[in-house]
Amino acid sequence: MGLKKLSAALALSVSLFAAGAARATDIEVTHWWTSGGEAAAVAEFAKAVDASGDHWVDGAIAGSGDVARPIIISRILGGNPMGATQLNPGHDADELIKAGLMTDLTEIATAGKWNDILRPKTQLAGCTVDGKIYCVPVNLHSAQWMWTNRKVFTDAGIEPPKSIADLIADAPKLKEKGIQPLALAQGWAVRLLVNDLIIAFAGVDNYVKVMKDRDAALAAGPEFTKVFQQIGDARSLVDTKAITKQWNEAVGLVISGKAGANIMGDWAGGEFQVAKMVAGKDYDCLPGLGLAPALDTGGDVFFFPLNKDPAVHAAQLKMAQTLLTPEVQVAFNLKKGSLPMRPDVDLSAANDCMKKGLEILDHSKVTLPSDRQMLDGDSLTQIGDLLTDFFSKPDMKPADVQAKFAEIIKNAPKM
Amino acid sequence: MSNIELSQMGGVSGPQFKPTFTREVRLALVGLIALMTVVAFYFDWPFAQIGLSQPFMLTAGCVLVSYVIDVPFTALRARLAQIGVFLLAAFAAWLSWYSGGTVLSQEGADLIWKLTCLGLIGFILAAGVWNAPYRNFSSKTAAIPMMFIVIFAFIGCSLWTITYSMSEAKTFPLYGSFVGLKQYYRLFNTDVWWTACRNAVIYLILVTSIEFVLGFLIAVFMDQKIRAEGVFRTIYLYPFALSFIVTGHVWAWILSPEYGLEKSVRQLGWTNFSFDWIVNVDRSIYAVVIAAVWQGTGLAMALMLAGLRGIDDEVWKAARIDGIPKWRTYLQIVIPMMRPVLITTFVLVASGCVRVYDIVVALTDGGPGTSSKVPAQYVYQYLFQGGIAQGLAASTVMLLTSAVILTPWIYIEFVKNRQAR
Known part of the structure; x- marks a missing residue:
């Protein structure tokens, strides 16, 4: 009898695992947009999906993408997929697609002529695997921005810097006044900073050659030796005892005047707006750190994990189309502070920094893929650790870091 | 198999054992199980819901448990035959996968797999009902959950970890990319590791020794028949009621030079006072130790106080009559008598040190830079950010290190002492 009861219990627990299909047109969406401006932006999506006849079930995951990504991936892997999810295109997403866990959107993409409307082309290419489209790009973010507080510099009797080189020159005067020249957050912010410095000092071409084409010889060569020495100079701008835990704390130091500048993506603009500062008057935003006005074309995309329920599948396809309609694009991107995917929308309400970004995007040819599109998560984590070490240890030599960096690039798997 | 054979192979014979059920009931039950098996096969349950691998693991567990607890068969060859059938099915599946479906088609392997899972579990259940009762059946049944946990969680998962640590898995644990010890080579060449x-070593040594000494001293102090002992005991034990996360966040404020201790002391007038360990690359791990000791000493104290209370008053009286000073009584009589309590305390504190993770995340997040990172953090970071194989290699090293340190101790403490008794 005992064995039978046990087997009944086992059977019950197995059937519990198997249960859990969603109601017909409820569509659960996971994302990590939880800060004030981000939540307001995502509410626009929810409104649009609800208006289209389906029901948006919000699955916000607090914390950064580093926290949310593993949760999202393990839910898809574990056979409990959500209706739709924010996820970065790149190596991780590619593996999920190759395992056949994502819905193919090619049909609605060709019907909606996404290839003609959306720009830049690299963005949709990031969603394409073997000629099929698996995700919907909803906005464009770029990470190559330097943010400066003008008041800090004028108070110190210096002209606000026009580039990172100016900031290095101005550093001693700021330090005299007890102000740290460059605020920095730990974790991925360090990698972002170094990526931006490499782009600024080595140029876009060399950066892409190393990161994407894995040119380890170039990474170990004399050209990059100079670059790493300049990164070493930039390191002296950072006060190692004031490295913050979160990126917005570092931006906060600039806003409050405790730091002169911060290097962060365009999402930092939202923080300045919340603090009621005006672009071009109270603060400056310098794309490409003022040296090489290039922007990467990272951005947020939505994936739709494969679902067995045909009702959910239909709702997924409908939602994919909804996200790209011009009205939704404008409403979402104005609140998010990012650039819309379609050029045919009205953006008269955009601020100075967004306009600078649009200018580069529409008229300059120098756009580049984001690092997550060029390297796998494993290598990026290694580079992040290495650089974090470098920035917290003033006695670490640039040449050593360069050698290790080149080694990681050499060992990174082809994508 | 006929009735006679089954009862020869398993079950329990002899005058004191009577079959639980009459022949008719047994036949009906076995028939029911057989019917359920066939129905499950027809509806493809549970394979349609949860895939092939979990039922296969479950079957493996059933076969192994059946082997160990002698149910439903006591005869060795019957139990070995069960395992043999299972291994044969596993081999067929592997062959099909390895040959890409040329030797045996994917569908054929799936069919064998399903038949094996349902067949073996159904057979074990049916034979179990048929052969009942068993010797010590209730205690054997009670041991089954524990055995499943041991097989899956400890042995199975450890083997899984070691296997995939020798692969090149990035986001997914996909096998088929055996790279030998490459991940370990990389691990040992990584500065952050x-x-x-x-x-981890600094933390282990400092936290264990400080908590030990401090906990013992406080316990001795509490043992002096002081007034309001309950109040003191509560005060000392209270930090332990807080989680590591809360402890970490509280101490992050206290140790922060900008808001905490340093600023308070400076405001009192000592403007040169400096206590910036938490943001100092060379000192940050000691800041973590401070917070951990604050949190954990209470537990060490409580355990040792219980140990002190367990010492018979006669021992103290005898020592007093012999004129032995109090400190020598503690050092040379009481401490040796407290050996079991001391070992328990040591194991609790030390194992807490090996798995240290949350307090570091809350207090410094491994920073500044990477100066206060701990191994568990390294593992987590790679496991969930696209470097599974590297994370698993690191966790294997952690596991092996703990095993190398603990095995001699376990041997001396449990095996040798038992032999000596």
Whole structure:
């Protein structure tokens, strides 16, 4: 009898695992947009999906993408997929697609002529695997921005810097006044900073050659030796005892005047707006750190994990189309502070920094893929650790870091 | 198999054992199980819901448990035959996968797989009902959950970890990319890993020894028949009621030079006072130690106080009559008598040190830079950010290190002492 009861219990627990299909047109969406401006932006999506006849079930995951990504991936892997999810295109997403866990959107993409409307082309290419489209790009973010507080510099009797080189020159005067020249957050912010410095000092071409084409010889060569020495100079701008835990704390130091500048993506603009500062008057935003006005074309995309329920599948396809309609694009991107995917929308309400970004995007040819599109998560984590070490240890030599960096690039798997 | 054979192979014979059920009931039950098996096969349950691998693991567990607890068969060859059938099915599946479906088609392998899972579980259940009762059946049944946990969680998962640590898995644990010890080579050439190991050793030595000494001293102090002992005991034990996360966040404020202790002391007038360990690359791990000791000493105290209370008053009286000073009584009589309590305390504190993770995340998040990272953080970071194989290699090293340190102790404490008794 005992064995039978046990087997009944086992059977019950197995059937519990198997249960859990969603109601017909409820569509659960996971994302990590939880800060004030981000939540307001995502509410626009929810409104649009609800208006289209389906029901948006919000699955916000607090914390950064580093926290949310593993949760999202393990839910898809574990056979409990959500209706739709924010996820970065790149190596991780590619593996999920190759395992056949994502819905193919090619049909609605060709019907909606996404290839003609959306720009830049690299963005949709990031969603394409073997000629099929698996995700919907909803906005464009770029990470190559330097943010400066003008008041800090004028108070110190210096002209606000026009580039990172100016900031290095101005550093001693700021330090005299007890102000740290460059605020920095730990974790991925360090990698972002170094990526931006490499782009600024080595140029876009060399950066892409190393990161994407894995040119380890170039990474170990004399050209990059100079670059790493300049990164070493930039390191002296950072006060190692004031490295913050979160990126917005570092931006906060600039806003409050405790730091002169911060290097962060365009999402930092939202923080300045919340603090009621005006672009071009109270603060400056310098794309490409003022040296090489290039922007990467990272951005947020939505994936739709494969679902067995045909009702959910239909709702997924409908939602994919909804996200790209011009009205939704404008409403979402104005609140998010990012650039819309379609050029045919009205953006008269955009601020100075967004306009600078649009200018580069529409008229300059120098756009580049984001690092997550060029390297796998494993290598990026290694580079992040290495650089974090470098920035917290003033006695670490640039040449050593360069050698290790080149080694990681050499060992990174082809994508 | 006929009735006679089954009862020869398993079950329990002899005058004191009577079959639980009459022949008719047994036949009906076995028929029911057989019917359920066929129905499950027809509806493809549970394979349609949860895939092939979990039922296969479950079957493996059933076969192994059946082997160990002698149910439903006591005869060795019957139990070995069960395992043999299972291994044969596993081999067929592997062959089909390995040959890409040329030797045996994917569908054929799936069919064999399903038949094996349902067949073996159904057979074990049916034979179990048929052969009942068993010797010590209730205690054997009670042991089954524990055995499943041991087989899956400890042995199975450890083997899984070690296997995939020798692959090149990035986001997914996909096998088929055997790279030998490459991940370990990379691990041992990573500075951050060595920083983490150094921090783990510092943390282990300092936290264990400080909590031990401090906990013992406080326990001795509490043992002096002081007034309001309950109040003091509560005060000392209270930090332990807080989680590591809360402890970490509280101490992050206290140790922060900008808001905490340093600023308070400076405001009192000592403007040169400096206490910036938490943001100092060379000192940050010691800041973690401070917070951990604050949190954990209470537990060590409580355990040792219980140990002190367990010492018979006669021992104290005898020592007093012999004129032995109090400190020598503690050092040379009481401490040796407290050996079991001391070992328990040591195991609790030390194992807490090996798995240290949350307090570091809350207090410093491994920073500044990477100066206060611990191994568990390194593992987590790679496991969930696209470097599964590297994370698993690191966790294997953690596991092996703990095993190398603990095995001699376990041997001396449990095996040798038992032999000596």
